[in-house]
Each structure stands twice: as structure tokens, then as C-alpha cells.
Amino acid sequence: MTAPPELTKVLIVEDHRVVAEGLWALLAEYSDLTVVGWADSVAETVPMAKELKPDVALVDFRLPDGTGADAAAGIRAHDPSVAIVILSADASDSALLAAVEAGACGYLLKSASGDEIASAIRSAAEGETLIPASTLVEVLARHREDARSTAEQNERLDSMTPREQEILTLMSQGLDNRAVAERLSISYATVRTHVRRILEKLDARSQLEAVARAAEFGFKPAQPEGPEE
Structure with a gap:
């Protein structure tokens, strides 16, 4: 049997x-x-x-x-x-x-x-x-790409100065440039200069896009520090 x-x-x-x-x-x-x-x-x-x-x-x-x-x-x-x-x-x-x-x-x-x-x-x-080995290869490739993307996002956020982070925070609250200047007691021209640099660092074409990209990158709003050029 x-x-x-x-x-x-x-x-x-x-x-x-x-x-x-x-x-x-x-x-x-x-x-x-x-x-x-x-x-x-x-x-x-x-x-x-x-x-x-x-x-x-x-x-x-x-x-x-x-x-x-x-x-x-x-x-x-x-x-x-x-x-x-x-x-x-x-x-x-x-x-x-x-x-x-x-x-x-x-x-x-x-x-x-x-x-x-x-x-x-x-x-x-x-x-x-x-x-399948092919599946692992694809997953690892995506994982490496995600890691590179995250590192780039962190680098972009880290490149911003405290004042730029502060202005970006106010932008995310819906304030326009003149309102930001008034809130921080700095000139309108200074705000525009900071905003231009923020857009460059976040590779954004508008303030709205900059706010959206910063949120996507995990931006944590800064606390206003007061007047400073």
C-alpha cells in the first residue's frame, strides 16, 4: 500500500x-x-x-x-x-x-x-x-527612485532660509505679498525678493504651486520671527 x-x-x-x-x-x-x-x-x-x-x-x-x-x-x-x-x-x-x-x-x-x-x-x-525576481527588480528600482525624490525634496526645503520658510508659511495661509509685508513689518520689495527665491528653490511657477509643492514635500510651517530684512 x-x-x-x-x-x-x-x-x-x-x-x-x-x-x-x-x-x-x-x-x-x-x-x-x-x-x-x-x-x-x-x-x-x-x-x-x-x-x-x-x-x-x-x-x-x-x-x-x-x-x-x-x-x-x-x-x-x-x-x-x-x-x-x-x-x-x-x-x-x-x-x-x-x-x-x-x-x-x-x-x-x-x-x-x-x-x-x-x-x-x-x-x-x-x-x-x-x-518573481523581475518583480523585485522593479520594486527596488521604484524604491531607489522614491528615495532619490525624497532626498531632493528635503534638500529643497532645507535650502530655504528661516525668513523664506516664514513667508512660505504666510503664503500657505492665503496672505498676498502686501499682507505678508505688513504682517512681518518689512518692505513689499523685500517680500517679492524672498518669494522669487522660494519659487526658484521649489521649482514652482506660481505662489500657489509653491505652497502645494511645499505641502507635498512635508513642509512644516515656521513661526513668524518679526521684522528683519
Whole structure:
């Protein structure tokens, strides 16, 4: 007689009970998979993984005390043989990169079908990497571009003097140049000079665009300091 195939043991890590119960019921429909337990937090995950010794952990990315990446790192620090499949509603590049860095071999969105989830669990248990190299290359390229863009934005904001930041703050409150001059007790010509420099530094064509770009860059309004040319 042929021995029955060994079941793949799955640990579910999900903080929403209804989702966890749904996944448990879903995986019970596949004869080669068995759910051995459910953890609802990062803190609970590692002790449960130690006790239950799953082959695969199916982990939500957003947990009440951390992320799926935290849970994955904790599991694999104890037992690197446990395969990690992240199941999340977060489709961001940052979440995917965090999961990969923590040792996850798969990343599925919660819109995935039952068959897709089961297939991913099987593949992970066999040691397969479910995230295509081409996808990682694209994500890393976008991540580097975002980092460069953020650095450039910070550099533009940092290049502004305290007075320019002060005037930009008043601009964002809707004050025109004459009102800014009156508020700060400086000349209208001085305000115009500062505004021109602000537009140059933010690569903006108008004061409205400068205000919008500064907000996009994370500008934090400065407090008025009083008269000063």
C-alpha cells in the first residue's frame, strides 16, 4: 500500500477573528493541508510556532503590535525552515520589501482566491520563492527612485532660509505679498525678493504651486520671527 502524503502544517497569523476563521475553513477544504493553530499578534506568533512547528506560516502584514515582517523575522530566527507567506491588503512596495527582507518567500493580496492561497502554501513548503525576481527588480528600482525624490525634496526645503520658510508659511495661509509685508513689518520689495527665491528653490511657477509643492514635500510651517530684512 502507498502511504498517504504527509500533510503540510499551516500556522495562521491574523488579528481579525472572522478572517482567521474564514482562512481556517478555506484551507480545511484541501486534503493535503492542515491548520495547526492561529496567532493574532506578533508576540503570540513565535511561542506558537515553537510549540506547533508549522511548515508554513500564513501571515497578515498588519498586526496590532507590529507587522507581518516582524512576525516572519521572529519565526525564522527560531526556525529558518518555516516558510513564510504574507497575505495582506497592503499592496505597497514598502510592505513587499519589508516582507522579503524578513525572509518571506511569498506575498499575496487578500483578493487572492482559495486555490491561489493553497498553491502558494504548497510551493512555499517545497522551498520555492513565489516572488518573481523581475518583480523585485522593479520594486527596488521604484524604491531607489522614491528615495532619490525624497532626498531632493528635503534638500529643497532645507535650502530655504528661516525668513523664506516664514513667508512660505504666510503664503500657505492665503496672505498676498502686501499682507505678508505688513504682517512681518518689512518692505513689499523685500517680500517679492524672498518669494522669487522660494519659487526658484521649489521649482514652482506660481505662489500657489509653491505652497502645494511645499505641502507635498512635508513642509512644516515656521513661526513668524518679526521684522528683519
